[in-house]
Amino acid sequence: MQKRRRIGVIGGGLSGLVSASLLAKSGHEVSLFEKKQYPFHRVCGEYISNEVIHFLNREGFYPHQIDTPKIENFEFSDTLGKRTQLKLDLGGFGISRFVLDHWLMEKARECGVEVLEGAHVTEVNFNAKEDQFELELASGARYQADFVIGAHGKRSKIDKVLNRAFIQKRSPYIGVKYHIRANLDPKVVALHNFEGGYCGVNAIEDQKFNLCYLGSREQLRYFGTIEKMEEKILWKNPLLKSIFTKSEFLLDRPEVINEINFESKNPVENHLLMAGDSAGLITPLCGNGMAMAIHAGKLAAQAIQSGGSRTEVEQIYQTNWNMQFRQRLMVGRWAQKLFGSSFSSRFAFHLLDKSPFLAQKIIKNTHGTPF
Numbered sequence: 001m002q003k004r005r006r007i008g009v010i011g012g013g014l015s016g017l018v019s020a021s022l023l024a025k026s027g028h029e030v031s032l033f034e035k036k037q038y039p040f041h042r043v044c045g046e047y048i049s050n051e052v053i054h055f056l057n058r059e060g061f062y063p064h065q066i067d068t069p070k071i072e073n074f075e076f077s078d079t080l081g082k083r084t085q086l087k088l089d090l091g092g093f094g095i096s097r098f099v100l101d102h103w104l105m106e107k108a109r110e111c112g113v114e115v116l117e118g119a120h121v122t123e124v125n126f127n128a129k130e131d132q133f134e135l136e137l138a139s140g141a142r143y144q145a146d147f148v149i150g151a152h153g154k155r156s157k158i159d160k161v162l163n164r165a166f167i168q169k170r171s172p173y174i175g176v177k178y179h180i181r182a183n184l185d186p187k188v189v190a191l192h193n194f195e196g197g198y199c200g201v202n203a204i205e206d207q208k209f210n211l212c213y214l215g216s217r218e219q220l221r222y223f224g225t226i227e228k229m230e231e232k233i234l235w236k237n238p239l240l241k242s243i244f245t246k247s248e249f250l251l252d253r254p255e256v257i258n259e260i261n262f263e264s265k266n267p268v269e270n271h272l273l274m275a276g277d278s279a280g281l282i283t284p285l286c287g288n289g290m291a292m293a294i295h296a297g298k299l300a301a302q303a304i305q306s307g308g309s310r311t312e313v314e315q316i317y318q319t320n321w322n323m324q325f326r327q328r329l330m331v332g333r334w335a336q337k338l339f340g341s342s343f344s345s346r347f348a349f350h351l352l353d354k355s356p357f358l359a360q361k362i363i364k365n366t367h368g369t370p371f
């Protein structure tokens with residue numbers, strides 16, 4: 001083992017939990033700061049690409065005790081509900097973040113990570129003279145670390161503290177998630193379009209389904225409530241209307257977020273290694289953000305495990321990150337243009353229906369290979 005280093009990980013989503021666990025396994029002293037208490041729900045479609053399966057199995061991170069539905073087909077409908085299906089090359093599985101993140105957090109503790117819940121990091125400074133980081137929590141507690149992994153997701157106060165460029169830009173999107181019981185095919189991940197957005201539906205554990213959509217902040221403002229907006233906009237797609245009216249909704253209320261920003265970001269900022277959404281969020285239609293977060297967590301850990309100097313670690317991470325993710329993020333941003341309006345969704349329908357080979361190619365370009 002190289003020199004034992006003190007690592008601080010900000011955020012206990014997939015990228016944070018994976019990087020922390022791998023580093024602790026290899027003997028580093030790791031503290032992970034998560035502002036919430038596990039288990040908790042997040043806005044996420046909860047379809048996870050099979051590219052992560054080998055890795056999760058190899059590291060003992062796959063939750064075999066949970067019955068995770070295997071997803072093999074992709075269904076697409078345009079805003080009028082005209083639908084088509086495609087076989088997925090790689091496929092994936094469904095699992096709620098409530099279950100998966102909690103399981104990974106317990107694994108992280110088993111690996112030796114100090115997981116601090118309810119620990120909101122409010123300040124992070126790199127002290128060049130001391131060559132180390134100083135972190136401060138909302139509670140006033142302070143920590144020092146040799147390396148910090150920024151795994152704080154798509155948007156956090158930490159981004160303001162770091163004065164990152166993307167934080168200045170407002171986003172037109174909202175995200176809404178439900179868990180439902182529905183009479184649908186568990187082998188299918190569906191993307192149903194509506195004017196202004198798209199809605200994913202797929203099976204997760206316990207015969208439940210996830211229904212999660214990316215909608216428009218402006219439409220929500222116009223209609224005043226989520227329910228009204230859904231009725232007036234989403235239900236114009238008859239397939240969505242049928243799912244909404246025939247399913248049992250299981251959460252007390254939907255999970256809702258705003259400010260979902262797809263701007264490009266830097267994977268290394270102020271010497272923090274940014275992993276997962278903090279380095280760039282892929283458009284949700286790709287169904288690949290969770291796999292990318294897990295993979296980025298692995299790359300961040302490997303860069304630190306290289307034992308190199310700070311500059312070398314940052315270079316290794318940046319190079320590998322660019323190789324794995326930069327193009328995928330670009331293709332995802334481009335593909336998003338095929339969704340969310342009647343014209344573009346009709347175009348996408350014809351592409352999928354008449355040129356499945358081309359459509360497969362686009363899907364492939366938003367995904368990585370098993371690692």
Ligand SMILES: Cc1cc2nc3c(=O)[nH]c(=O)nc-3n(C[C@H](O)[C@H](O)[C@H](O)COP(=O)(O)OP(=O)(O)OC[C@H]3O[C@@H](n4cnc5c(N)ncnc54)[C@H](O)[C@@H]3O)c2cc1C
Binds near residue numbers: 016120153
């Ligand atoms: C609408 C929508 C649908 C999606 N659907 C899918 C899908 O079906 N499949 C897929 O693969 N991807 C999907 N994604 C993307 C996926 O959810 C993300 O890419 C993934 O969750 C990123 O993981 P992460 O570890 O980077 O961040 P997160 O999972 O967001 O974790 C970040 C953590 O950091 C914590 N945190 C933040 N700031 C601080 C702080 N200052 N101090 C301490 N803790 C902090 C947060 O509480 C959070 O727990 C979707 C995204 C959206 C918006």
